[in-house]
Amino acid sequence: MKKFFLTFFSFFIISQSAFALVKIDITRGNLEPLPAAISRFYMDDPAKFSKELKNLKLEEKIPDLISTNLKRSGLFNIIDPKSYIQSPSIAHMKPTFQDWALIKAQIMVSGKLVIDSKKRLRVEFRLWDVVNAKEIEGLALFATPNSWRRIAHIISDKIYERMTGELGYFDTRIIYVAESGAKDQRVKKLAIMDQDGANNKYLTLGNELVLTPRFNPTAQMITYMSYFKNLPRVYLLNIETGMQEVVGDFPGMTFAPRFSPDGKKIIMSFAKDGNSDIYSMDLATRVVEQLTSHPSIDTSPSYSPDGRYITFNSDRSGSQQVYVMKSDGSNVKRISYGEGLYGTPVWSPRGDLIAFTKIYRGNFYIGVMRSDGSGERLLTQNFYQEAPSWAPNGRVLIFYRETKAGKSGVGASSSLWSIDLTGYNERKIKTPTDASDPAWSGLLSK
Amino acid sequence: MNYVKHQLSLIILREVKMLKGLRNSFLVIVLGILISACSTTATKKTVGAGDVYTGTDTVKYLATGVADRVFFATNSSKLTAAATATLDKQADYIKSSKISVVIEGHADERGTREYNLALGERRANAVRDYLMSKGIAKASIKVISYGKERPVNTESSALAWSQNRRSVTVKSK
């Protein structure tokens, strides 16, 4: 009885206080990039730094590269360093948040460089929530000075991760095909560069046509298609040793290769007597498996990140459309039902979406849909663009565009572009020459 | 294209003849003239319905009167009547001169690269199959697809694309 009375009484109190509470729904905000300040880093005990190391000016270059990365992501607005009041060392040890709030920064990054007792370079950074006046991340990285770009990329990834709740994509590389020469005699070379375009390097000399390079999960191997000796075949290249080999022994063209998510298999198309079907080959056992068997064109296969499904395009319905099947080739289902043609499906590393190229009324679109084909969203429209490839966090896509050429190919060019899943933040990626067929690596440090 | 229409008019002529008999030959002739007038106006257009190129601008010759290439409609590897006529001549020439050939399949630039590789392969094989049906040995025909990589006309126009949707028969060295 006493208990009953107590609950009754407390219920009364609860309902009283509950009705006194005013609830307000906040459904709007501004979608501006987050204002961030990236402070200069500073050298702790400069006497320990060699002259060469001092000349590298890492205390400026590292924060500058972090700023460039974060700015390019479209999610951050980096406030001009000229307006920073605090010295880098104070900012790193005990920042006065009012000073940073004054220039409207909501977050601030500080850092220092240390030569430790083992004479290694230690790069330390801290991420501060200026508004809530607290430190929200702090890491130290050890590395050789000449890997400073990677250090800056890793720090950028950590900041991105902490502020978005998702993995970053800055410590990554891009493999692509560098193009030069006339449109009807295009010279194509494999090229590799950092995600930001730095450290560009060519892997082939351009003696033969090369197409569609793709990374394995560790970014040490590349599979691509080459017309070496006029036999169009899928090749495997180890970028650290330079060793390369033909994948399998097929009596005809093999193309459209891609690694399985565990890196153990290559999935590709093989054209037998003119009919392209999808095959997989185990790289260790060399066992070849035919996955589709249909008199139509089946190509551009891509595994789901768990390796259990494969998406590909086929014209078995009479036009090029996107399909999904189990990784053993069973349960083939068409998933694209919109108007137009659909090609080059690629499964997002998050597993939820499939990116594709859509051809509709003479225009090319890059879009995404769920793996059951629902929720189609088109991100960008152009005269010609295709072959999206996902950043490892599944939030950004890279693809290539070709321009409309005039008489005798005047004005023809191809270039790499990236776009966010939201359709915002479309950016051209600078390459030394024309470029096509980009593929994004996974995170190098993970 | 022009060739198809010509055949068509012949067929119609025959049917009409059967239906109406010779007594109406006058009317038939008038009709025939009308239809052929139609087809002559069509010859001026190089890209007609079904967007198969019918001109001779980019065409080279294996020998006198033996064109080296045939053209296709968008996303198709079907041989047109004009194509089979060309291939008949090619077959005769290959047989008589006992050469080996490479058939290059090509696509226009309005498709995805990988699909185009497959499409070029399909086109080249359609040609190979036809030549084999005319008695050419499989061993003397090789096939290679270039997809959209080697256009013959580099402009971005409907005409250029129709000229690039082709299969070219090349004497192998």
Added chain:
Amino acid sequence: MYKSVSLSVLFHIAFIIFTLITLPFVKKEPITAQQLIAIDIIQISEKTQLPFAPKAREIIEKIQKEKEKRVVTKQAPPKITPKEKPKAVPLPDQLKAKREEEKKKQNPEEIKELVRQSSEFEKKELFDPNKIAALIDKSKEETAEIQRKQTLELTQNQDSSVSLNKGITLSQEDAIKAQIYKCWNIPLGLPYDQNLLVRIRLKLKPDGSIMFSEILDHARMNQPGQAFYKVLAESALRAVKLCDPLKMPTTGYEKWKDLQLNFDAKEMLRG
């Protein structure tokens, strides 16, 4: 004799040169752009927790739940759905272990029966990124309209059940909203298909300054796969701080001293 030998040598050399040239990779220098150097990373600060009073929170949450059951049936409590997020680059040995747990998460049935999708074009003729802004504006208006209706119903419900606490007027509520809208930087990298509701409880001083603020669904912030929620909650907290002090009505302090702000970015992120 010499002639044939030298000819043979010549041909052999020519042959070797020919093979060298035709090999696809003549480049003998290491091809790697930059050798991958292992970079060690260590944590130098403890992961900071956001402020909350555990006991007070328990009680408040209990109140919230009960209240929601009875009054606001429209607002379901945030559903916690662990998100399937495989590592971008699974190493071969990690994969075996991972496969087990992935099996549980991803059923083959996930690839559903074919659903005929009406083309995106039918809805929005041609996609134009510039039109997004316009679309957002439209959805803003719509949601604002819906909210207005909801709050209307809410106040009516309150009116009929309890006549003591009327709360604040609609125009007063709009004034508060307008202030917070300006202060809130919605993080742009949020998943668009998750529950994004962040509820913040405020206690205000008579001058509108914030006495304390706390996140009601605090537990969700540290759940695996919910890192984005922490990010969102922190952004909401920053908004509240940036808006401190709030411009509040000069009268009726008792009515507005306890505020609950429900931050929901869903409609905006959907565009």
